[in-house]
Amino acid sequence: MADPAFLVNGDPGEVAALLDTASGPEARLAAAVYQVSADAHREARRVVRRQLLALDAARYGDRDLAARISAVPVEGEPEVWWGVEWATGSQVDSRFGQPLSGHTAKVTGMAPAVVHGRHCVVTGSYDDTVCVRDLATGQLVQDSRVPEEEIGGVEALATTVVHGRPVAVSGNGNYTVYLWELEPDPDMLQLGYSGHSYIGEYGAGFPSAVATAMLGGQPVVVSAGDGRVEVWSLSGTDIAYAHVWPLGGGRGSPRGVIRALATAVLDGKAVVVAGAYDGTLRIWELPDLREAKRFRLPEVGVFRLPAQIGALTVKEVGGQTLILAGVGDSLRLIDPATGRHIGPLPTGHSGAVEAMATGVAHGRPVVVTGGQDGTVRVWPLDIGRQLPKNPIAVLAFPSAVGAVAMAEDGRLVVGFGHEVAVLAPRWPVRKGTPLHGLTHHRPAPANSPRG
Numbered sequence: 294m295a296d297p298a299f300l301v302n303g304d305p306g307e308v309a310a311l312l313d314t315a316s317g318p319e320a321r322l323a324a325a326v327y328q329v330s331a332d333a334h335r336e337a338r339r340v341v342r343r344q345l346l347a348l349d350a351a352r353y354g355d356r357d358l359a360a361r362i363s364a365v366p367v368e369g370e371p372e373v374w375w376g377v378e379w380a381t382g383s384q385v386d387s388r389f390g391q392p393l394s395g396h397t398a399k400v401t402g403m404a405p406a407v408v409h410g411r412h413c414v415v416t417g418s419y420d421d422t423v424c425v426r427d428l429a430t431g432q433l434v435q436d437s438r439v440p441e442e443e444i445g446g447v448e449a450l451a452t453t454v455v456h457g458r459p460v461a462v463s464g465n466g467n468y469t470v471y472l473w474e475l476e477p478d479p480d481m482l483q484l485g486y487s488g489h490s491y492i493g494e495y496g497a498g499f500p501s502a503v504a505t506a507m508l509g510g511q512p513v514v515v516s517a518g519d520g521r522v523e524v525w526s527l528s529g530t531d532i533a534y535a536h537v538w539p540l541g542g543g544r545g546s547p548r549g550v551i552r553a554l555a556t557a558v559l560d561g562k563a564v565v566v567a568g569a570y571d572g573t574l575r576i577w578e579l580p581d582l583r584e585a586k587r588f589r590l591p592e593v594g595v596f597r598l599p600a601q602i603g604a605l606t607v608k609e610v611g612g613q614t615l616i617l618a619g620v621g622d623s624l625r626l627i628d629p630a631t632g633r634h635i636g637p638l639p640t641g642h643s644g645a646v647e648a649m650a651t652g653v654a655h656g657r658p659v660v661v662t663g664g665q666d667g668t669v670r671v672w673p674l675d676i677g678r679q680l681p682k683n684p685i686a687v688l689a690f691p692s693a694v695g696a697v698a699m700a701e702d703g704r705l706v707v708g709f710g711h712e713v714a715v716l717a718p719r720w721p722v723r724k725g726t727p728l729h730g731l732t733h734h735r736p737a738p739a740n741s742p743r744g
Contacts, residue, residue: 294320297358300327301343301365305334325389326350326358330691340370341689344377348690348714352382353390363719374654374671374686375705375716379431383711393431396420400708402450403696406459408434408475414698414706415461415475416713417447423461423473428700428715435475443467449554453505453512455527462514462527464500470516470525502554506563508580515565515579517551522567524580557607559585559614559629566629568602568618576629588632590620604649608660610635610674617660619646624662624672639682642666644693648708652699654685655720661705663694669707688716 294300294315300308300323309331315324327334329349334342343365350359356379363376382392398419405428406415412428421444425435439447445466452461452475461473500516500523507513512527553568556579563579576586590600604619607629615635616627622642626635640646644665651660651674658674670684688707696708703718 295323297346297362298365300346301362301367302339305331305342308334322353322355322389323358325386326353326355329385333691337689339367343367343373344689345691347373347377348380349385351377351380351714352385352392352712354382354392355390373719375688376719378429378704378715378717380714381431381712394433395713396422396424396711398446398711400696400711400713401447402463403698403706403708403713404450404452404461405698405700405706406452406461406475408459412700413475414700414713414715415450415452415473416696416708417450417461417463418711419446419466420711421446421465423447423450423463425475426713428704428706431713431715437473439465439467439471443469445469448501449503449516451503451505451514453507453514453527455512460527462503462505464503464516464518468500470500470503470514472514472527502551502567504554504556504565506556506565506579508563513580515554515556517554517567519550522551522565522577522582524565524582553602553605553618555606555616557614559607566605566607566616568605570601572600572602572620574602574605574616574618574627574632586629586632588627590618590625590627591634601645603645603647604662606649606651606660608651608658608674610658611676617649617651619649619662621645622664622666624649624660638672640664640670640672641684641687642668642670647693647695648697650697650699652701652703654703654718657685659685659699661697661699663697663707663709665693667692667694667709669694669697669705671705690714 294311312324315321326349330345333345347359347362350362359377363373381395383395385392396418400416400418402417404415406413408425413425413434414428416424421439423437426433447463448466449464459475463471501518504515514525516523550570551567555566557564565577565579567575572590574588578585600620602618602620606617608617616629618625623637624640625637640662642664646662646664648663660672660674663669667690669688671686672684673681690709692710694709698706705716707714
């Protein structure tokens, strides 16, 4: 039962029949690991089963077992590109292993930060907490909670630096924007300071998206949601600029709801790019929020529904700066100057793209997409004018992926359900595989963990 190869490649029915017979600590832990996603194992391909088993082993706190499972070869499939390094285990049986405590509700946002010289990941959740974890170990560095009288869930999160200190900014379900000090002054904490401060109340609906930018060397945060976008100066607590566009209908209005926000520099000007559920992309210049561009994405499906934008970023692709937007289950590449589509990419997601991040993998620029189907897909961006047919890697998770981030060293950080996982790069190199192109190494997309 403790043999990783048997767990990965064995017939799921045969493995399941032996779970109750496991004896000894190692075998019982392996049985518990298998049981967590037993329903998915019955229908999943072996490559997906390997990923889920490694993830569940990490959720139980057994990083060695996770590594041994990731190393199991699967006939006809590539080696893993990212091995599970650690994961929280808030929903596994605490009688086995040593799981890391995690959030108690959906993880809604995450961003990297350097805290006291340590590379960390900051996560926000509907459980009204903002957590800081060591990127390498998963150790909890800081755990802060929204005041009891103002709970409503953390809807969105971003990080920046204020006066040389790292901070996080959250948009909350109680219509507020908060700043969280990631290195609070110990003397202030002893005087009762909570480590976070109220920036202000969002003017219309809850702020479902936040982003940060530097303007003239000063940090600002942009918040957006129902019918309104606001720019907050982090040197004070006042709104620097606010703008209401004509789609919103006040709090709770479904029209014009923004779920995706990104800041960038286009043509030498600082801008914010916003994607709305009505299929509209808007570009505003910072800091005065003058609308520079507005595009309406083509309607989708036979019923011609609005192209709901669930995630976006701005990235240079093939020497050209493009907007990358998650629209439904697809990824679209859009020229910000003309609104012309370069894509879409065939993402392979069977559910909406909810999260997106960019980074570098094996020396190649990539975009990472996370979807409601419980998969993360990594796509190359050094593609010139030719779009890739397949992703570099497909990673399976047992629940919907709500947040993704990519560290400078290539680590992937994934928020799935209530949990957070970090996957470390393990670039597979086979005989005859080019180190720089990798265009001939195209793993077949894995199925969703639900088959």
